[in-house]
Amino acid sequence: MIKIFPPVAEAQISSLKIFDRLVISGPILAGRDAALPRLVRLVAENRLAETGLDLRGAVIFHTAVSPAGIGPTSSNKEEIENSIPALSRAGVKIHLGKGSLHPETVASLCEHGAIFAVTPPVSALLTSKIRARRVAAFPEEGMEALYLLEVAELPAIVAAAHGQSVFNLNGAKNPAPKGGERQ
């Protein structure tokens, strides 16, 4: 079990490999379909400072935050997966969600020194790991706003790192994603 305390250092990312079990404690960002493309736009327009956030070494959990709790949403939804390269370039080190990523996304993680980890959608357990929460940006998106959470020992497994992906290992037997299809 490898302990992660964000912000995550580059050296720690270099040492991680697929199937490593992680427990994450400290501040993490939480966002999904609505918030992540808006965050990417803020970065592109050089306006991240308006949020007071620093993405260097950050962990972003692909989840809604609502009274029903937290739990990973499918990271391969178009708006989420498309945000991964730009946010990795901006310094995000761990993207946390669920579902397989396209090979080009796995390659872009590698290029920017970031990894993808997955966690089971076990909301009753995951929600009990939250120590504090606040809206960090886009409050008008409701449960899809960008949140800053303080978590204690959130469990995860590394699913893509350094160009390798657990999803490729099933490769030959898995149907390959169709070109350009992002569901």
Place this chain on the structure above:
Amino acid sequence: MTLSRPEIAAKVAEAVITASTTFRPDQKEAYQRAVLCEEKPEARWVLETILENARVAEEKRLPLCDDTGIPHLFLEVGDEAVLPPGFFAAVQEGVREGLRRLPGRPMAVLGEGLQRIDQSGGLSGDSGDVLPAPVQIQNIPGKKVRLTVLLLGGGPEIRGKTQRVFHHHSGEVVLAEMVRWAKEGVARLGCLPGVLAFGIGRTNLEAAVLAVEALKDGDFTVQSALEQQITRAVNESGIGPLGLGGSATVLATFLKIGPQRASGVRIVSLRAGCCFDPRRASVVF
């Protein structure tokens, strides 16, 4: 039926909460069996974590999954039963109350027309504003009325589809296509091990309703030869729990074959269900 409207609503609200927070015995048994068969340690960890989540959810009455789903209602009305005035309004009120108490995810989209599509009008903060899908009604013998609440999460909606299959007068052709769809769907789903629900009908609506009916009636411990054949074929993919690889990609298949029309085409509907499906509970009036 002699129940008052508030009594009906209270029972329906309870069913919503139970559906969202509880694994049924057949579901637990399927997981326990999968843990025993799974050789990969990380896959076993996922299965054990899902069981632990179910234990905590049931004990604390917390949602199994934060995507608390869209309520789908299945009403079975006995031939000799009489529904009191206001029955459907009471059911709607019960669903609303159940979602508020749960609490369900406040995910109802506000606004009209395109605004409701592009989500620019924002979301309702009220979990009770998540309206149920149209009620399906069936008749059964006897005096009883049974309402089943199913909560359908969003991930499987992305991975499911309803489409025609040219069968070439061979059941195996249709089965092979169903397995292909299922493998494609679960490979991208993430929330595994899942459960597959299939309906085969004459129209898109009929096939989709049959798939939901299969979820309403399905039992993990009672599997037909056809259902087992589909489960085995999909598990050969080795996608495994959470997509980490392993033998438990789907735990079961629930299949309903409805009436068919003379034609070279069958309409097949798939819901590639997640690791909590089917979240359901029934109330008998």
